Amino acid sequence: METKQLRVNGKRLQSTLEDMAKIGATPNGGVQRLALSDEDKQARDLFVKWLRQIDLEVRIDEMGNIFGFRKGKDNDLPPVMSGSHIDSQPKGGRFDGILGVMGALEVMRVLHENKIETKRPMAVVVWTNEEGTRFAPAMQCSGVWADALDRDWIYGRTDINGLRFEDELMRIGYKGETPAQKSDVHAYYEYHIEQGPVLERKGITIGVPKGIVCLHWYDIYLEGEANQVGPTPMEGRHDALCAAAQMILKVNELPSRMGGNLVATVGELQNEPNSRNIIPDKVHFTVDLRSWDDELAIKAWELVKCDFEDIAKERGCPIRIEETWRVEHSPFDSKLVQNILDASDSLEYSSLHMVSGAGHDASYMNQIAPTAMIFVPSIGGRSHVEVEDTKWEDCEAGANVLLHSMLQSANE
Amino acid sequence: METKQLRVNGKRLQSTLEDMAKIGATPNGGVQRLALSDEDKQARDLFVKWLRQIDLEVRIDEMGNIFGFRKGKDNDLPPVMSGSHIDSQPKGGRFDGILGVMGALEVMRVLHENKIETKRPMAVVVWTNEEGTRFAPAMQCSGVWADALDRDWIYGRTDINGLRFEDELMRIGYKGETPAQKSDVHAYYEYHIEQGPVLERKGITIGVPKGIVCLHWYDIYLEGEANQVGPTPMEGRHDALCAAAQMILKVNELPSRMGGNLVATVGELQNEPNSRNIIPDKVHFTVDLRSWDDELAIKAWELVKCDFEDIAKERGCPIRIEETWRVEHSPFDSKLVQNILDASDSLEYSSLHMVSGAGHDASYMNQIAPTAMIFVPSIGGRSHVEVEDTKWEDCEAGANVLLHSMLQSANE
Numbered sequence: 001m002e003t004k005q006l007r008v009n010g011k012r013l014q015s016t017l018e019d020m021a022k023i024g025a026t027p028n029g030g031v032q033r034l035a036l037s038d039e040d041k042q043a044r045d046l047f048v049k050w051l052r053q054i055d056l057e058v059r060i061d062e063m064g065n066i067f068g069f070r071k072g073k074d075n076d077l078p079p080v081m082s083g084s085h086i087d088s089q090p091k092g093g094r095f096d097g098i099l100g101v102m103g104a105l106e107v108m109r110v111l112h113e114n115k116i117e118t119k120r121p122m123a124v125v126v127w128t129n130e131e132g133t134r135f136a137p138a139m140q141c142s143g144v145w146a147d148a149l150d151r152d153w154i155y156g157r158t159d160i161n162g163l164r165f166e167d168e169l170m171r172i173g174y175k176g177e178t179p180a181q182k183s184d185v186h187a188y189y190e191y192h193i194e195q196g197p198v199l200e201r202k203g204i205t206i207g208v209p210k211g212i213v214c215l216h217w218y219d220i221y222l223e224g225e226a227n228q229v230g231p232t233p234m235e236g237r238h239d240a241l242c243a244a245a246q247m248i249l250k251v252n253e254l255p256s257r258m259g260g261n262l263v264a265t266v267g268e269l270q271n272e273p274n275s276r277n278i279i280p281d282k283v284h285f286t287v288d289l290r291s292w293d294d295e296l297a298i299k300a301w302e303l304v305k306c307d308f309e310d311i312a313k314e315r316g317c318p319i320r321i322e323e324t325w326r327v328e329h330s331p332f333d334s335k336l337v338q339n340i341l342d343a344s345d346s347l348e349y350s351s352l353h354m355v356s357g358a359g360h361d362a363s364y365m366n367q368i369a370p371t372a373m374i375f376v377p378s379i380g381g382r383s384h385v386e387v388e389d390t391k392w393e394d395c396e397a398g399a400n401v402l403l404h405s406m407l408q409s410a411n412e
Numbered sequence: 413m414e415t416k417q418l419r420v421n422g423k424r425l426q427s428t429l430e431d432m433a434k435i436g437a438t439p440n441g442g443v444q445r446l447a448l449s450d451e452d453k454q455a456r457d458l459f460v461k462w463l464r465q466i467d468l469e470v471r472i473d474e475m476g477n478i479f480g481f482r483k484g485k486d487n488d489l490p491p492v493m494s495g496s497h498i499d500s501q502p503k504g505g506r507f508d509g510i511l512g513v514m515g516a517l518e519v520m521r522v523l524h525e526n527k528i529e530t531k532r533p534m535a536v537v538v539w540t541n542e543e544g545t546r547f548a549p550a551m552q553c554s555g556v557w558a559d560a561l562d563r564d565w566i567y568g569r570t571d572i573n574g575l576r577f578e579d580e581l582m583r584i585g586y587k588g589e590t591p592a593q594k595s596d597v598h599a600y601y602e603y604h605i606e607q608g609p610v611l612e613r614k615g616i617t618i619g620v621p622k623g624i625v626c627l628h629w630y631d632i633y634l635e636g637e638a639n640q641v642g643p644t645p646m647e648g649r650h651d652a653l654c655a656a657a658q659m660i661l662k663v664n665e666l667p668s669r670m671g672g673n674l675v676a677t678v679g680e681l682q683n684e685p686n687s688r689n690i691i692p693d694k695v696h697f698t699v700d701l702r703s704w705d706d707e708l709a710i711k712a713w714e715l716v717k718c719d720f721e722d723i724a725k726e727r728g729c730p731i732r733i734e735e736t737w738r739v740e741h742s743p744f745d746s747k748l749v750q751n752i753l754d755a756s757d758s759l760e761y762s763s764l765h766m767v768s769g770a771g772h773d774a775s776y777m778n779q780i781a782p783t784a785m786i787f788v789p790s791i792g793g794r795s796h797v798e799v800e801d802t803k804w805e806d807c808e809a810g811a812n813v814l815l816h817s818m819l820q821s822a823n824e
Contacts (some may be wrong), residue, residue: 252646286688
């Protein structure tokens with residue numbers, strides 16, 4: 001058969017996603033399938049059963065990462081791989097992660113039923129604990145596999161009940177024999193929902209991120225002077241919450257001020273003593289900056305840091321700033337990105353060259369192998385919430401793009 | 413003896429205050445003497461001992477309010493009364509409340525040792541649980557006595573460990589026999605630290621509040637849209653914390669905008685989900701407005717409420733506003749206020765006609781009897797904190813003013 005004519009089975013993809021959505025289903029239409037929970041195990045068991053139905057060779061490594069291998073003509077060549085994660089946020093959605101796994105499974109099913117032989121071997125993969133909400137941090141087991149995180153450190157991570165990662169991995173029966181150790185990968189594709197509103201707003205079907213933006217995390221600590229509000233005149237107050245409010249607005253205005261591609265957010269804030277009749281004397285808040293342009297992000301930070309210091313001085317609220325975490329932007333492999341753009345064109349889907357604002361397992365894979373991602377629209381841009389949704393026709397479109405991008409890489 | 417020459421014993425006042433400060437002393441120089449705690453009992457026992465030493469008739473009512481009565485020439489006339497509270501904030505100061513009790517005790521000691529006979533009887537009083545931090549609300553037992561609060565409702569109030577007010581009152585042995593029921597009072601004077609910086613800034617010794625400001629409490633609830641910060645562009649965000657930040661600054665600017673005597677504070681704020689990489693979608697904050705001018709406070713609120721609604725609309729963050737509590741300003745008895753001003757003049761202390769920004773037991777007494785207050789400077793305006801402080805010479809000055817104001821009322 002001429003592979004150019006191949007298409008995924010949209011109805012089958014929808015039905016597998018619907019079956020998965022039953023596992024850990026929440027009352028408001030989302031899923032809760034925390035890493036290494038009973039629901040995670042149930043979804044893994046179903047996935048492994050489906051891998052075996054199409055004769056894939058199943059390997060489970062010591063981190064619980066699940067691989068389904070499909071032989072090629074020359075099995076000495078490094079494989080073409082695709083996958084994502086099965087775990088979800090608490091009260092998360094039915095698409096985040098699982099779409100990339102079911103999409104890659106659907107690709108394998110199409111190749112299997114059409115008896116397609118590729119030059120290189122192929123693999124579908126589930127990475128354990130991408131979300132990091134039960135055991136922090138995120139993207140743990142792609143991180144171990146790619147040699148960026150330490151296996152035993154991850155084993156020792158505990159959840160809020162003090163349960164250890166390794167114990168829970170064994171409990172659900174997914175601590176495998178295979179070492180979690182990187183091997184050569186010819187190409188890694190990850191198919192995912194966008195988790196933002198850009199594609200929907202522009203009416204575009206396929207998003208093709210050129211890479212993942214840089215990420216800066218800062219922690220700001222302000223001190224004020226607590227006093228009873230009634231007898232304390234406005235003049236001479238040192239109100240740490242007012243200082244924080246000014247700073248929050250400076251952060252919010254930063255992207256338009258920089259005139260560039262940047263998002264800036266204050267997501268977390270603690271206020272003390274947090275009593276309605278005492279002037280706040282201790283405020284902590286966070287700043288999250290992301291941009292494709294590392295220089296721009298640093299320049300923005302330097303600017304807003306000056307603003308912070310001016311505001312702190314003006315209000316008489318001493319400030320302490322921690323530069324908590326900085327990750328540089330990470331460009332994907334340009335050849336793979338082009339493969340995805342080409343596949344979209346030949347399938348006659350509209351596509352957009354964009355950036356990924358969120359981290360994914362692809363972030364770690366990008367450190368060790370040619371990597372790229374395929375996005376499809378999130379309805380209303382909503383993600384990590386129960387109402388997270390994506391049109392079935394878009395799920396199908398993304399899987400078709402994945403199929404042809406993988407075929408392109410697998411036959412070269 | 414000509415009473416005009418009478419003066420309190422400043423050293424003795426200092427020493428009684430220092431003795432009291434040992435009970436519940438905290439490492440950083442404050443006190444922690446929560447209502448109905450062992451420390452409260454210990455301080456009460458000492459106070460009652462001191463009352464008996466100068467032959468005052470001690471009565472303890474069913475709320476634990478302690479009265480020390482001193483006979484006059486005509487004991488059918490309503491008494492002149494003065495007092496405050498023995499309980500403190502957690503990690504509170506050595507002057508809040510207790511200065512008014514020890515000041516009134518010192519007045520009684522001076523009258524006793526000088527064998528002064530007054531026309532009317534006099535009384536010193538300790539009101540149970542003024543602070544309201546262990547059992548909310550504040551000013552409970554002056555409230556019951558003045559018939560503004562219900563006795564059995566107060567009895568049933570519980571602390572964070574579920575202990576009942578009445579049980580704790582009995583445990584420390586201060587549930588008395590006398591009904592907590594108002595009787596005629598000819599004049600009630602309360603001597604207290606200012607708890608604000610006005611007197612110190614102006615270099616004035618005696619503050620004479622013309623009354624207590626009005627108090628408005630509002631609760632604001634904002635809704636935004638939670639989304640992952642990375643993939644969500646700035647445009648189209650509904651960030652509830654940014655909306656709150658704008659509103660907090662509007663509140664802070666309100667007093668200068670109104671050009672009048674007003675304080676406006678946001679003391680409490682809750683932010684959800686309070687995660688550094690999720691846009692906040694639920695924010696609650698409080699507004700506290702106080703002014704001598706009820707009309708001005710209402711006008712200010714109407715203005716800032718419009719601002720809130722505009723900001724909420726502009727940011728697409730639905731707002732819900734609760735008008736939680738409004739108490740009108742409460743003017744003190746002008747004759748008593750004049751007595752205090754006159755006493756300050758004749759004692760050659762500088763004095764300032766001002767307002768009280770905080771509530772006191774005097775608030776409830778003001779509903780049933782001619783009432784006024786005497787303030788002395790708080791160093792740095794600090795109060796409800798361990799560093800709360802007042803100069804000993806100012807403590808003595810305030811007690812002298814109290815002595816002569818009480819004598820004035822007691823002989824008419």
